[in-house]
Amino acid sequence: MTATHPTPDLFALSEIRGPVLRPGDPGYAEEVAGFNVAALHTPDLVVGATGADDVVAAMRWAAATGTPVAVQSTGHGANFPIDSGLLISTARMTDVTVDPAARTATVSAGAKWRHVLDAAAPHGLAALSGTSTDAGAVGYTVGGGLPVLGRAYGYATDLTRSFRVVTPDGALRATDADTEPELFWALRGGKGNVGVVTDMTCDLFPLTRVLGGAVHTPGENAEALMTAWLDWTRRIPDEMCSAFAVLRLPPIPQIPEPLRGGFWARVALAWTGDPTEGESLLTPIRAAAPVAVDTVEVMDYTALDRIYMEPQDPLPARESCALLADLPPEAVRAFLHEVGPENPDCPLVVAEIRHMGGALSRPPRVEDAICARDSAYFLETVAIVPSPPEAEAVERATRSLHEAMAPYGTGHTMVNIHGAPGDETDRARAWTPAHYARLRHAKSAYDPADLLRFGHVVTPA
Structure with missing residues (x-):
């Protein structure tokens, strides 16, 4: 066992070099804020850790006082509020x-x-x-x-x-x-x-460059694009990584034009092989439906954000996921019935299915706790929930979609995108x-x- 035990004097919060703040202190609200502003944190105490020593001191104090502990860096994974205890923020530890x-x-x-x-x-x-x-x-x-x-x-x-x-x-x-x-x-x-x-x-x-981007068609063509994409995923090399999505994008500045405020079907992709071969492989996707926006190009790997174009500014979000064993034709119909053009009032901003398999299905070199290696596809939803009425509609739509897709699932999720964890059965x-x-x-x-x-x-x- 390799462990370094701090001395008892580190029980004192005064030993912490970063800020130690309570509700009402200047800077408290900024310290507890995360990317997902749907989860508003109100811990009894927040420590802005500057390094490992601060984390050690905070944890020793928590152990001595029996105070429960949460940790946050960016807050992308914050799915429900922290309303008590000690929050350790690692946002300053960026080396x-x-x-x-x-x-x-x-x-x-x-x-x-x-x-x-x-x-x-x-x-x-x-x-x-x-x-x-x-x-x-x-x-x-x-x-x-x-x-x-x-x-x-x-x-x-x-x-x-x-x-x-x-x-x-x-x-x-x-x-x-x-x-x-x-x-x-x-x-x-x-x-x-x-x-x-x-x-x-x-x-x-x-790796320095990839062929990446997305092919968009108006949402009424969702079935044609999804059907073509599914057939395509069953015969492409492992170097092709892709996802199909139905998008109902809000008219907010975080969404680029001309996609802002639109209803779209999209295939996003990244290809690590020869760009010419990748472009050739894309032919069935581009031929499946009229292409309205095509952003696929050779890009520096550091420009990866241009593929999925996720918002970079904090938003109130609700996410969920499910691992899928397969997507037969009846699963496509069930998915599109919930989120496709026949349900124009669907409040989900993103309903996406990612292609799994390849290296994601291979046994790890060192055993780990991941339980997604047997899935063929991965379902993820994202919604923006600015107020309680919208939240209720999102919950209904999310629940309905997952019930419709349950016959095609493995019964499991991925912990990062699980959404707000419920009871023990749900967490498991x-x-x-x-x-x-x-x-x-x-x-x-x-x-x-x-x-x-x-x-x-x-x-x-």
Whole structure:
């Protein structure tokens, strides 16, 4: 066991170098704010950690006082409010160090994928970012991490070499496949159940450019494009990573013209092979329906955000997901009945199905807690919920869609995009029963007092 135990004087919050704020203090609201402004946090105390020592001190104080703890970097994954306890913000911890010879990056807890890509690019290297480089790299990775290039390279956790993590006893531990392997396992797909990560080291890979973008057609052509895309996904190489979506985009400045305010069907893609071959592979997609907007081009990997064009400014969002075993014709009809042109009042901004398989289906080199390797497709929804009436409509639409797609699902979700976790049965859907039981035992070993009880967590065994 590799652990560094701080001395008892670090119980004192005065030892923390970053801000320590309570409700009403200047800067409190800014410190607790996250990207998803639908989750308004009101913890009893927030610590703006500047490094691992601050996290250690905060956790030792929490353990000594029995105070429950939550952690937030960017707030992209904030799915419900934190209304008590201690919130540790790692947003100031943004260091990224690249070792070009070893092809690795050491990433601090608050660094965004944008920081990682910018640090790696001068060396001709890349990392497994998601659809928005504004998301925090560490929080994304401990939840498994479903990258844009997942079919080509696998999950973000597949490339993780090691973590440094502060467990609820206040110990700073270094863990990898050989050192505290059960802790390492739980941090790779088990989310924030066993500690607060202060930094991770992950592998990089040589890549500077991709063929990427999206093909859009008016939403009334959704069935034609979706049918063609599904047939296409059953015969393309692993290097082609794509997703089909129905989009009802609001008329807000965050959405670029000419898509703003429109109803669209879209295939977004990234291809890591030869661009000429990639363009040739795209022919059936472009021929499936009249193309209104085509943004596919060869781009620098650091420009990955141009593929999915997700908003970069905070919004009140509601998201959900489900893993799908297959999409037969009746599943297509069920999906489009809920979100397609025959349901014009659907409040979901995005209803997307991502192609899985390829490297996402291969066994990991080191065992992890991801339970999505048997899925063929991945369903995700996003809605903007500015007020309670809209929230109620979104909940009804989300529930109806998931009920319609349940016969084609695996019964599981991915923890990062699960949405607001419900009761224990609902939370357990992010893992198989065996993985859930194992994660509960890991929770018992590292957090028996259940201090880390906010977010998508499990109960100790």
